[in-house]
Amino acid sequence: MAYRAPLDDLLFAMRRAAGESAFAPGGLYDDCDAETARATLAEAAKFAEGVLLPLDRIGDREGLRFAGGEVTTAPGWRDAYRQWVEGGWNALAAGPAHGGMGLPLLLAAACTEIWNAANISFALCPLLGQGAIEAMEAHASEALKAVYLPKMISGEWTATMNLTEPQAGSDLALLRTRAERVGDGSYRLTGQKIFITYGEHDLSENILHFVLARLPDAPPGTRGISLFLAPKFLPDADGRPGERNDLRCAGVERKLGIHAAPTCTMAYGDNGGARAFLVGEENAGLACMFTMMNNARLSVGLQGVALAERATQAALAYARERLQGRAPGGPDPSPIVAHPDVARMLLTMKAQTAAARAISFLTAASLDRARRQSGEAAREAEERAGLLTPLAKAYSTDIGVETASLGVQVHGGMGFIEETGAAQLLRDARITPIYEGTNGIQAIDLVTRKLRLSDGAAIWREIDDMRADLDALAGGGVVFVHIGERAAAAVEAFERATDFLFSIGEPRGVDALSAATPYLKLFGLARGATLLGAAALAAQRAGDAAAEEKTVLARFFGDNIAGGAEGLERAGVAGGDSIAAALPLLAARN
Numbered sequence: 385m386a387y388r389a390p391l392d393d394l395l396f397a398m399r400r401a402a403g404e405s406a407f408a409p410g411g412l413y414d415d416c417d418a419e420t421a422r423a424t425l426a427e428a429a430k431f432a433e434g435v436l437l438p439l440d441r442i443g444d445r446e447g448l449r450f451a452g453g454e455v456t457t458a459p460g461w462r463d464a465y466r467q468w469v470e471g472g473w474n475a476l477a478a479g480p481a482h483g484g485m486g487l488p489l490l491l492a493a494a495c496t497e498i499w500n501a502a503n504i505s506f507a508l509c510p511l512l513g514q515g516a517i518e519a520m521e522a523h524a525s526e527a528l529k530a531v532y533l534p535k536m537i538s539g540e541w542t543a544t545m546n547l548t549e550p551q552a553g554s555d556l557a558l559l560r561t562r563a564e565r566v567g568d569g570s571y572r573l574t575g576q577k578i579f580i581t582y583g584e585h586d587l588s589e590n591i592l593h594f595v596l597a598r599l600p601d602a603p604p605g606t607r608g609i610s611l612f613l614a615p616k617f618l619p620d621a622d623g624r625p626g627e628r629n630d631l632r633c634a635g636v637e638r639k640l641g642i643h644a645a646p647t648c649t650m651a652y653g654d655n656g657g658a659r660a661f662l663v664g665e666e667n668a669g670l671a672c673m674f675t676m677m678n679n680a681r682l683s684v685g686l687q688g689v690a691l692a693e694r695a696t697q698a699a700l701a702y703a704r705e706r707l708q709g710r711a712p713g714g715p716d717p718s719p720i721v722a723h724p725d726v727a728r729m730l731l732t733m734k735a736q737t738a739a740a741r742a743i744s745f746l747t748a749a750s751l752d753r754a755r756r757q758s759g760e761a762a763r764e765a766e767e768r769a770g771l772l773t774p775l776a777k778a779y780s781t782d783i784g785v786e787t788a789s790l791g792v793q794v795h796g797g798m799g800f801i802e803e804t805g806a807a808q809l810l811r812d813a814r815i816t817p818i819y820e821g822t823n824g825i826q827a828i829d830l831v832t833r834k835l836r837l838s839d840g841a842a843i844w845r846e847i848d849d850m851r852a853d854l855d856a857l858a859g860g861g862v863v864f865v866h867i868g869e870r871a872a873a874a875v876e877a878f879e880r881a882t883d884f885l886f887s888i889g890e891p892r893g894v895d896a897l898s899a900a901t902p903y904l905k906l907f908g909l910a911r912g913a914t915l916l917g918a919a920a921l922a923a924q925r926a927g928d929a930a931a932e933e934k935t936v937l938a939r940f941f942g943d944n945i946a947g948g949a950e951g952l953e954r955a956g957v958a959g960g961d962s963i964a965a966a967l968p969l970l971a972a973r974n
Contacts, residue, residue, distance in 0.1 A: 385698050385805035387437055389429035389498045392930065393738070395422060398490055400919050401745035402752070412749075412756055413488050421491055424476075428495040431471060432502035435464050440503040443644025444808050448585075450636040450646070455584040458644045464506060465539075465587040473499075474510055474539030478517050482533035489755075493748035496683055497741070500690035504812050505644035507687075509542055509582045515679035516543035516594055523611075523664035523672040531619055532592060541615075542588045545676055546577040546595040546650060554825060556596065556670065557605040563597040563612060564657060572657025573597055573614055576634070576649065579819070583648030584633035590625045591616040593650065594676065595660065596669055603667065611669030612660035614652065631658040641811030677820060678773055682751075684820045685744045685776035688784030691813040692737040695791035698806060700730055702795055720794075729794050733787045735941040738934075739912030740780040742919065746911075747772040767842040771834045774826035779908030781816035782823060788813040827900035830907070832891040835882070843882060846911070850875045853914035860921045863935060867920065870942030871913035874949035878910040881953045902955040909945045909952070916941050 398421065399407070406412040407421060443458040450456075468474065477492035478484025492514075499507040517536050520529060535541040552558040561575025573595055577583075584591070593614045602608030620626030630653055637647040652658040664672040703721035711722035720726045750772060753765035788810040792799035799806040817823040835843050854875060857868030881903055888895050920938040923931035 385441075385694075386701065387433065387501055387694050387697055389425070389432060389501070390693065391422070391425050391429060393741075394425055394494045394497070396919070396923070396928070396930070397738075397741050397745050398494055398749075400742065400915070400922065401749040402488075402490055403749075404922075406749075412752065413490075416487055416491060424487070424491060425494055425498070427471075428473070428498045431467070431473070432498045435467055436499060436503035436506055439464055439506065439644075441805065441808070443503065443505050444812075445643075447643040448636070448646055450584075450633070453584070453632045453634075455586060455633065455636060455646045455648070457585055457587060457646070461506065461644065462587055465509070468510065469539040472538075474513060475537045477514070478537040479521055482521075482529060483537045484517075488748075489751050490745060490748040493682070493686055493745060496686045497690045497693070497744075500687045501694040504687055504691065505642045508642065508645045509585070509587060510539065511680065511683045511687075512545055512581060513539065513543045514683065515545065515676035516592065518679045519594065519611075519663065519672055519676040520613075522675050524613075528613065528661055528663065531623060532613065532615075535590070535623075536592065540588060541590040541592055542582060542585070543592045543594060544580050544583050544650075545673070545680065546580055546583075546593050547673065548579050549576060550578055554822065556609060559596055559598060559609060561595065561597040561652065563599050563610060563660065565599070566659075569661075571597075571612055571660045571662060572653065573612060573631075573660045574653030574657050576651050578649050579637070580648045580650045581819075582646055583650045584636075585646055589617075590619075593631065594663065594673070595652070596673060597660075599666060606670050608667050609669040609673075610666050611663045611672040613663055614658045614660040618659060629658050630655050640814055641808070642815060680820045681773055681777040681826070682744065682747055684816055685740070685747070685778075685780035688781035688813065688816050689737060689741045689744055691784040691809055691816070692733065692740060692780075692787035695788040695806070695809045695813075696730070696733040696737055698804075698809070699733060699791040699794035702798075702804070702806075703730060706796075726794060729790050731937070731940045732944065733790050733794075735916070735937045735944075736783045736787055736912075738919075738937055739908070739916055739941060740783040742915035743772065743908065743911055744776045744780050746915065747776040764842075764845065767837045768846065770837060771830075771842045771846060774830045774834060775904060775907055775911065777820065778817065778823035778826035778904055779912070781813075782905070782908075784813045784816055785810070823904075824901055827904040828897060830904050831885060831896050831900040835885060836891065840886060847875070847879055847882065850878075850910060850914040853918040857917050857921060860924070863939065864917065864921050864924075867917045867935075867938050867942045870939075870946045871910070871917050873946040874906065874910040874913050877949040877953035878906050881906055899955075902952045906949060906952040909949055913938075913942050913945055 407418040439460045446458045448455055448457050475484045476487050477489050480486045520533055563571045563573055595612045595614050596609050598608050617625035618627045618629055632651050633648045634651040635649040703726055704719050706720045707717040708720050710716040711718035714722045750765050750769035754762050792806045792810055795804055795806045798804050854868050854872050857864045916938040920934040923934045
């Protein structure tokens with residue numbers, strides 16, 4: 385299944401997310417001009433298409449081998465990772481203090497989409513490392529940074545995120561992994577973690593496990609969680625992997641998708657305790673881990689965009705070649721792309737992918753503004769990034785699954801056959817709404833926490849921004865007026881739903897929690913529609929060669945959300961009462 389990185393679309397979406405002047409001298413990215421961005425994406429695409437893509441089907445078929453506590457990755461994986469490290473890709477957005485390039489997160493986001501589209505199972509390994517690097521830069525002691533960050537940034541040492549346990553699931557308050565103070569500044573870990581991506585593998589010479597655990601005197605609940613770094617091999621005096629630590633992979637899961645990415649059960653402390661080092665302060669581990677998780681949540685959202693893009697490319701290529709039936713006004717037989725229902729599915733796939741990309745890139749650009757600006761501008765950008773992160777993760781991964789499923793449908797019966805690769809994309813995509821906080825958890829985070837940033841000022845600023853896009857569309861000519869009218873239906877429904885959630889008063893009550901998922905989806909539709917409409921208008925005014933296509937996508941997206949937006953609003957507003965009424969019945973049945 386072929387894939388070509390959509391470089392022009394990516395660069396256009398980056399300019400729209402950051403602002404047209406961002407890559408100009410004196411702009412937000414004056415250390416990364418447009419030519420540097422294009423050249424970086426072109427090289428990322430070359431690596432993805434030439435190295436990662438050919439390994440994707442091999443990894444899906446061959447999987448990995450687990451024996452004697454060791455994982456052997458699929459054929460070609462180790463050489464690909466060696467090329468990854470030699471290419472310096474791991475250092476793209478990391479800080480220069482320990483060997484990073486310090487390039488924009490927005491540029492790294494576009495590269496992340498490319499790599500995950502080509503081979504999500506491979507790209508998962510460095511994805512986790514990026515979040516770990518950010519957590520170390522923000523919270524670790526200078527001594528820990530000096531030993532570990534250069535190797536992490538280069539990619540020579542990989543990292544994992546150890547949260548979940550068999551009895552805990554997403555409820556971190558139930559964690560049982562224990563940490564004991566040793567007296568020399570280190571700690572000993574004992575316990576078990578499950579679903580640890582790349583917890584064991586043969587790609588790098590060392591694996592650094594970031595583990596949530598409790599100290600003996602820790603307060604109960606999430607207030608008593610600390611974050612520790614436990615290396616597979618303890619570095620020796622020269623900084624090379626030395627003594628094997630007291631931790632091991634106890635098993636590898638068999639999964640629906642991402643077959644080549646090991647998902648491990650990790651055991652700590654079989655022989656007295658795994659030696660570990662505190663990251664941040666004792667009992668403040670959750671805040672440190674959330675630095676890592678928020679990075680990963682945006683990256684997972686980009687995985688959804690990536691798989692949607694690849695599924696769209698595959699479906700479109702098949703629909704152009706597959707001859708069947710006679711399309712209106714066409715030859716007999718006609719390529720199925722000419723059949724209106726198939727064209728509808730393909731347009732849905734392409735429009736949804738573009739909307740999810742726009743939201744994810746806007747999130748990345750907001751993170752860049754928070755880091756590169758100062759004062760009130762930085763504070764507002766940070767709040768915007770916080771508001772958009774659950775949206776980018778949940779909306780984009782839902783789109784990834786829906787688009788991959790439509791890709792199977794466009795292929796027809798051949799889509800259900802593994803030979804075409806369409807089924808693999810759907811299998812691989814299905815995990816993304818689950819990990820790094822299920823999409824339901826993202827919706828709860830949006831409704832209970834992010835909605836109330838600065839007493840609601842952040843969400844009302846976002847709505848004002850959407851309305852500014854609608855105003856611009858109203859002055860753009862007949863077609864853009866139509867797009868604006870259809871997008872306005874979603875924005876108005878979203879605004880009414882927002883008013884409803886603020887009127888409830890209790891953000892963690894049944895009404896708010898039951899409305900959370902429809903509310904997040906409504907947010908995605910409204911924000912996606914306005915971003916697509918504004919992008920199409922900007923393309924036309926700039927004389928962009930793809931302006932007509934962008935206009936078609938914006939119009940199609942708008943036409944197909946207007947009625948659905950009002951339905952989602954009703955589901956969200958009325959959902960609380962209906963679910964509250966059903967709760968006693970559900971309790972009685974259980």
